[in-house]
Amino acid sequence: MILIILCVVLNINYHINVMRRMEMKDGTRAPVSNNGYFGGEQISTSKFSQLLASSHRDFLLSPTGAQVKVSELEGKVVGLLFAANWYPPCRVFTQLLIGIYEELKTNNPHFEIVYVSSDEDLDAFNEFYKNMPWLAIPFYDLETKKSLNRKYEVEGIPCLIMLQPSKVDDATTLRHGVELIYRYGVQAYPFSNERLMELHEAEREKRENQTLINLLANNFRDYVLSQTHTGLFTQVPIASLVGKTIGLYFSAGWCVPCTKFTPKLISVYEKIKQELTEKGDNEDFEIVLVSNDRDQESFDSYYNTMPWLALPFGDPEIKNLARHFDIQGIPCLVIIGPDGKTITIHGRNLINLYQENAYPFTKAKVEQLEKQLEEEARDLPILVHHVGHHHGLNLVSDGNGGGPFICCVCDEQGSNWAYQCLQCGYEVHPKCIKTVHVHVHGP
Secondary structure (H helix, E strand, O other): OHHHHHHHHHHOOOHHHHOOOEEOOOOOEEOOOOOOOOOOOEEEHHHHHHHHOEOOEOEEEOOOOOEEEHHHHOOOEEEEEEEOOOOHHHHHHHHHHHHHHHHHHHHOOOEEEEEEEOOOOHHHHHHHHOOOOOEEOOOOOHHHHHHHHHHOOOOOOOEEEEEEEOOOOEEEEEOOHHHHHHHHHHHHOOOOHHHHHHHHHHHHHHHHOOOHHHHHOEOOEOEEEEEOOOOOEEEEEHHHHOOOEEEEEEEOOOOHHHHHHHHHHHHHHHHHHHHHHHHOOOOOEEEEEEEOOOOHHHHHHHHOOOOOEEOOOOOOHHHHHHHHOOOOOOOEEEEEOOOOOEEEOOHHHHHHHHHHHHOOOOHHHHHHHHHHHHHHHOOOEOEEEEOOOOOEEEEEOHHHOOOOEEOOOOOOEEOOOEEEOOOOOOEEOHHHOOEEEEOOEOO
8 A cells, every 4th residue: 555655646746846835725825745754833632622622513423424622632642634636645644544543543543644635525425535534623713724734734636734642731742644654654653753763763673684685484384486388386495596686676567667667677687687697607596576566476477577586476575675674655676785785765766767777786886886977967958859759958966956856768776877858947968869950069
């Protein structure tokens, strides 16, 4: 589920900027993703009535339609969910949050969520809320909802504000609940600053002690899968991969960007393997598929197109790896060095930029390739007319208006040098340029 969400985020290409500050029918703003971190505001639990009630209402709605007194929230960890039915990322996040909520409520009754709606009308509110197991502010109470949006400076949905009771019955506002749920799930409970520090420390220790074995193996499995020419799976000991450069390929057959990138990765993988064989030394490169396919049949069909190894379908380490590397979208290629340490999580971008030349993906290799690009750029034209665009395109770099971009020809990420339209932002890899006319050469 986590990687499904991440793929959606990648495909809409940073949706948080697309919907920012859209006005709603009731005058509130359509917040878009809240990426801010926690603040230090202190709120007494005695103020829950001031936060969530009004002069004519001292209750919240329950999923059954019953009225629940606001005072019943005192002493609980309370999450304020700002969301709306019309915005797809809210629907996706809500499905994830429902599972987290139900798991937490089983063992932690002192936890609650309150839905703060930005739905456009009552029917939309009812349609969305009917699937939620938590409380809600009535749709008609626009003033309370606007007040909460202003108080917590909500700038994006979905947004989850966590109110964490302390030992002195105060609550500290934690503003990035959405990110905590995505990254840690139930492990984030009780969503306090102290718990966040514990999780960060655990991650730091895991990175420092990272090995290929503790990344990929668990108490029930010490192997990855390989497939034979007959389509059957064989087991390859993870220990046999130690000392190799390993690519962890987070991907899924239902993800369109994945199915576009996989053939390119296969080509690069085979060229790297061939070059290493010709060199005849002890170096080796391998890729392990970390799949988020939805069923075994889909996994089998997608994996059947690949020449490398894979974690078994549905393996619990898949979610752990996604959290460990903080995967923000698929496809993603994480490169692990021969010592078991992470070289880069940007393997996909390096493949797009440098193909097989990116191996072994180290910082030194990337710096060498960037220097080479810099030298090659001296022979590129400053201005070109590209067959795919009606304006002239200027050669730009990181230092003069360039930077990370998505090529409008191949739809893959690029950086450093690009041909850019200064009028409308159209950008193309230099290697993707097909000119109809070339102007002055330089620089």
